[in-house]
Amino acid sequence: MNPLQTIGRVFLNFLATTGRLVTFMALGLTHAVRPPFYPRIIVRQMIDIGYYSLPVVGLTALFAGMVLALQSYTGFSRFSAEGAIANVVVLSITRELGPVLAGLMVAGRIGASLAAEIGTMRVTEQIDALSTLSTNPMKYLVAPRLIAGITMFPLLVLVADVIGVFGGYLVAVYKLGFNPANYLQNTWNFLTPEDLNSGLVKAAVFGFIVSLMGCYHGYNSRGGAQGVGRATTNAVVSASILILCFDFILTVMFFTK
């Protein structure tokens, strides 16, 4: 086959997929802000995405904070800059590690679960059944999950920030022998609202990405169990890549003068 033909086909497929995704996103957002709403489903999704993700996000943040304190100490002690550990931990956790690690962990947990659930509904005709029962599937299935993703991720990241900083505190105080009061004072003094806010905005964007990818790949899955499996993989992979990509874009937007 002509290589130019292959490149052309791949490019056209990419454009078509992007178009379908943007249309799906616009439709999902339109339904998310237009009544009727499904409060019971929104609350159920919030509990699923937010509350049930707490253990995995909390543990990830705790160990990330602990490792960060330990590694910073190894590096900084060479320059007698151990005092900056508290600053590095709080800055790294709130700006980057909190939202990104929580995003990646929840992309695995929730992105896969959304794609599998909606994908199974697609291949078992439950989505068609919704349409025949006076219910718009985009409004009933997609909109509540987008709302839950956008609102619950910042709360999860807020918890991750606190737990991550606490992890750093544990290592600094109980392993490295820092003064607890000084460590907390340094953390508090160095933290600015901008650090926290940028992390929370990132979290909302990542929540949207994870929900959107889970819903999009599930909604468009085809071909039985194999199709659902493929949708699940695609949801997690695409959400993870987009999280890292948008993390860079948002970091440039927030912190490049």
Place this chain on the structure above:
Amino acid sequence: MSDQPKIQLRGVCKSFGSKVVLDGIDLDVGVGESVVIIGGSGTGKSVMLKSILGLLTPDSGSIKIDGTEVTTLGSADREHITNAFGMLFQGAALFDSLPVWENVSFGLLAEKRCDRSHARDIAIDKLATVGMSADVADLMPAELSGGMQKRVGLARAIATDPDVIFFDEPTTGLDPIMADVINDLIVKVTREMGATALSITHDMASARKIANRIAMLHEGKIIWQGPVAEIDRSANAFVDQFIHGRADGPIQMAVRA
């Protein structure tokens, strides 16, 4: 029966890529009539049904419900027409996450016709209509056998007292006795409600029992239609082969191709 058909298809065509699935379908279904579409697997029966339901958009042709052209309707007007439809899916397509009674009353709750307590009472009534006790109301669909799921699907299809009920392979995957129970229920509920019924099946025993009129679909075209009593003397080689389930005949060529 009034002169205007409840459902009228004229020249309906639908292709997927280069594969022509519907190739100019003409069909009338009168008010209160029960029409069964027969045909082998992959002949376009489900695509035709989904085109009437609005789940697929035909490439060309006209579909009228009560004289209203539905292929060009906006989603709101389309929803208004769909509200008068009930549908029994091949695999029942019950919502896994909802108990039986919420599945049955889903359409009522979606259209906000009543509160949840009244909807549950109606659901129990409809379950009784299909021979199921109130005990199953709180079970989850996964706890039911295939036959019971079909009956719950039937209860859901009739819960909103629709004018038109569609049956997609209502007896597929059931043992002969349960298939006959479902056939009897279909005849009973359509007669009691005076509803128009359009079914697709390749089960001839089912077709003979529930149909007033049978149409045969082959390679995207209606090749024969007539009263159920005349199907045995159709003088159509395709129909004869199909209703007698013979391996030899004109359809075999298409299968081998």
